[in-house]
Amino acid sequence: MGSLLHRVKSKLSIFAHRRARGMLEGQYGSAGSGRSLDFDDLRAYVPGDEVRDIDWKATARHGSPLVRRYLPVRRQTLLLVTDTGRDMAAESRGGEPKKDVAVLALGVMGYLAHRHGDAVGLVCGDSAGTRALPGKTGEAHLERLLREIHDSASLDAAPSRLQTQLDYVARTFSRRMLLLVVADEFAPDADTERVLRRLRAQHEVLWLTVRDADLAVPADSYDVAGARAARGAALLPALMPGGVAASASIAAAYARARDERDAARQSMLRRLGIAEADAGSSDDVIPAVFTLLARQRRRR
Known part of the structure; x- marks a missing residue:
């Protein structure tokens, strides 16, 4: 029998283009832990994101809304x-x-x-x-x-x-x-x-x-x-x-x-x-x- 994890990753690849996968991972990251003040990276804004997380300067340079992501307070x-x-x-x-x-x-x-x-x-x-x-x-x-x-x-x-x-x-x-x-x-x-x-x-x-x-x-x-x-x-x-x-x-x-x-x-x-x-x-x-x-x- 093949790898079960490979089946999982294949299903994710079929479903999730880059933007959707970022949203899925972001939703997981907020499900069980808070966030710190330590900046991690930027990603495209998706409906449901906090308006306060929008990086307005980066948005102006990029031409479309970008939100800041922060490192979690702790791993869980x-x-x-x-x-x-x-x-x-x-x-x-x-x-x-x-x-x-x-x-x-x-x-x-x-x-x-x-x-x-x-x-x-x-x-x-x-x-x-x-x-x-x-x-x-x-x-x-x-x-x-x-x-x-x-x-x-x-x-x-x-x-x-x-x-x-x-x-x-x-x-x-x-x-x-x-x-x-x-x-x-x-x-x-x-x-x-x-x-x-x-x-x-x-x-x-x-x-x-x-x-x-x-x-x-x-x-x-x-x-x-x-x-x-x-x-x-x-x-x-x-x-x-x-x-x-x-x-x-x-x-x-x-x-x-x-x-x-x-x-x-x-x-x-x-x-x-x-x-x-x-x-x-x-x-x-x-x-x-x-x-x-x-x-x-x-x-x-």
Whole structure:
């Protein structure tokens, strides 16, 4: 299997021309740390930048707005927190395994942290236990983290229980960090809110939801043969039989239950002041990261 980090960088190259990449890196830099008075460099102004950061003399010479960038007050640690239970081996809304979407999202944030000079650590696991890899710098270390996530999330893994990993982070890490939590469309409960409230008091927390497959698609309208050839029978979603999925009342009940679960999760995260975005496929990941960082910046 090829390098997972190479896939991340290729996706960034396709998406981000120079100006957009500068905006993405700038949004990351402001997500979890302040800034000093030490000037770093200039870059093109993009919507959302602080007007006070515009360098008017350089703008006059250049002919278009330029903003000053400053060195961060301190380097930080980005902690990637994700579920690697069997649920993450199931199919996403876009048709690929949810773990592939998660790896890309975690890899994009990890690579931004690497470019920023920050250390990146990992906490992952399932209901049976948690694994942690300490924060370090360097592309080889980031590749190791992504490989750990990819290889751990399988149909042979224990059932997912993200709260196990959240509890571990709350007990283990006291120094303030930037946390990126990646999970699927789980239904929150009082215990989850309790531990997230504690984490939010200790750390900056970002949340990205990987969208589940739409299981109400009738099986007789799904390209089972093509999906089996592309991904293997084990990763096919548990689709409803055609007659069941075709029932308007059942489809409406399914959609209502999904919407209620989403609303409960989003309401909880809003109460706690945690920025959330979602991605249903790999193509959604980088726009979702943009959205997530922009929301976090507005909350600061």
